[in-house]
Amino acid sequence: xxxxxxxxxxxxxxxxxxxxxWISNTERLVFCPASKSDFTFENLDENYWDINSHPxxxxxxxxxxxxxAVNIPEQAYTKIIANLYNDVGQTLAFSGRAGKKVLxxxxxxxxxSSDDVGPWISEVSKAAYQHCFPLFSLRHIFMVNVSEQETKxxxxxxxxxxxxxxxxxxxxxxxxxxxxxxxxxTVAYIILNSFDAGTRKIPKIAIWLxxxxxxxxxxxxxxxxxxxxx
Numbered sequence: 001x002x003x004x005x006x007x008x009x010x011x012x013x014x015x016x017x018x019x020x021x022w023i024s025n026t027e028r029l030v031f032c033p034a035s036k037s038d039f040t041f042e043n044l045d046e047n048y049w050d051i052n053s054h055p056x057x058x059x060x061x062x063x064x065x066x067x068x069a070v071n072i073p074e075q076a077y078t079k080i081i082a083n084l085y086n087d088v089g090q091t092l093a094f095s096g097r098a099g100k101k102v103l104x105x106x107x108x109x110x111x112x113s114s115d116d117v118g119p120w121i122s123e124v125s126k127a128a129y130q131h132c133f134p135l136f137s138l139r140h141i142f143m144v145n146v147s148e149q150e151t152k153x154x155x156x157x158x159x160x161x162x163x164x165x166x167x168x169x170x171x172x173x174x175x176x177x178x179x180x181x182x183x184x185x186t187v188a189y190i191i192l193n194s195f196d197a198g199t200r201k202i203p204k205i206a207i208w209l210x211x212x213x214x215x216x217x218x219x220x221x222x223x224x225x226x227x228x229x230x
Contacts, residue, residue: 005157005158008154009154009158009177011180012154012176012178012180012181013173013176013180014180015179015180015184015185016175016176016177016178016180016181017176017180019179019180019184019185019188020170020176020179020202022034022188022192022197023188023191023192023197023198023200023201023202024197024198024201024226025197025198032192032197034120034122034188034189034193035192035193035197036192036193036194036195036196036197037119037123037126037193037194039119039123039124039126039193040127040130040131041082041127041128041130041131048085048086049082049083049084049085050081050082050083050085051080051081051082051083051131052080052081052082053078053079053080053081053131053132054078054079055076055077055078055079056076056077056078056079056097057076057077058077058097058104059097059104059106059142059144059145060144060145061144061145061216061218062104062142062144062218066165066218066220067102069165069206070102070139070140070220070222072099072100072101072102072140075099075100076099077097077098077099077104078097078098078099078131078132079095079096079097080094080095080096080097080098080128080131081094081095082094082095082124082127082128084118084124086112088112089111090111091110091111091112091118092109092110092111092118092119092121092124093107093108093109093110093111094107094108094121094124094125094128095107095108096125096128096144098128098129098131098132098133099132100133100137101133101137101138101139101140102138102140102141102142103128103129103138103140103141103142103190104142104144105125105141105142105143105144105186106144106145108121108124108125108186120193121186121189122186122189122190122192122193123193125186125190126190126193126194129194130194135194135195138194138223139222139223139224140220140221140222140223141187141190141220141221141223142218142219142220142221143183143186143187143217143218143219143221144218145210145216145217146183146216146217146218146219147215147216147217148182148183150181150182151181151182151183151217152217154177154181155178155181155207158174158177159174159178159207161207161208161209161217162208162209163208163209163210164208165206165207165208165218165220166206166207166208167204167205167206168204168205168206168207169203169204170201170202170203170204175204175205178207178219179202179205183217184205184221187202187221188202191223198226198227199225199226199227200223200224200225200226201223201224201226202221202222202223202224203222203224204222205220205221205222206219206220207219207220
């Protein structure tokens with residue numbers, strides 16, 4: 001088992017390092033499957049899309065102090081639910097919230113065949129924030145109440161988390177390993193779909209546990225402007 005865990009951690013770190021290079025790769029010297037997307041909630045086909053939004057507070061598991069830690073003032077948030085259907089049934093589901101400078105991703109799922117036509121979850125997440133605020137203002141992405149098994153096992157076994165946020169900075173093995181998980185992939189793709197390559201970076205990731213007993217992962221990915229797009 002020890003060997004399996006070491007292999008898992010190594011693979012996560014390798015994937016995270018690749019995703020860091022994608023985000024910072026201004027000349028596209030490294031192949032990247034994701035790029036800036038023009039997908040928005042405007043002009044969608046109402047026969048297949050169901051988009052709903054309404055005012056709401058912070059998600060369960062996130063406290064006001066979590067927002068104060070990154071200088072986000074108390075504010076109203078917008079709950080956003082987006083569902084995509086085809087002629088057979090539902091193919092995509094997104095649930096999250098947006099506030100100025102911050103996007104919370106609560107539930108994301110894709111159903112059916114991978115051949116189903118439709119945007120990536122990261123594009124829908126990007127469009128959800130853009131539905132409420134201009135993209136250039138996005139500074140933090142929270143993955144809320146994560147229970148995905150692979151990520152949870154890694155976090156509990158490798159990072160020795162508690163209920164207080166633990167911060168991992170760019171350049172550390174743990175940072176790259178988190179970026180190599182499924183939640184890290186989602187955030188990396190949101191950045192790649194939202195901004196020109198090389199204009200943003202993730203300097204820090206904060207991650208902690210909530211619930212009693214601690215059973216949910218909360219993760220915050222900070223976004224920093226490195227240069228302005230042309």
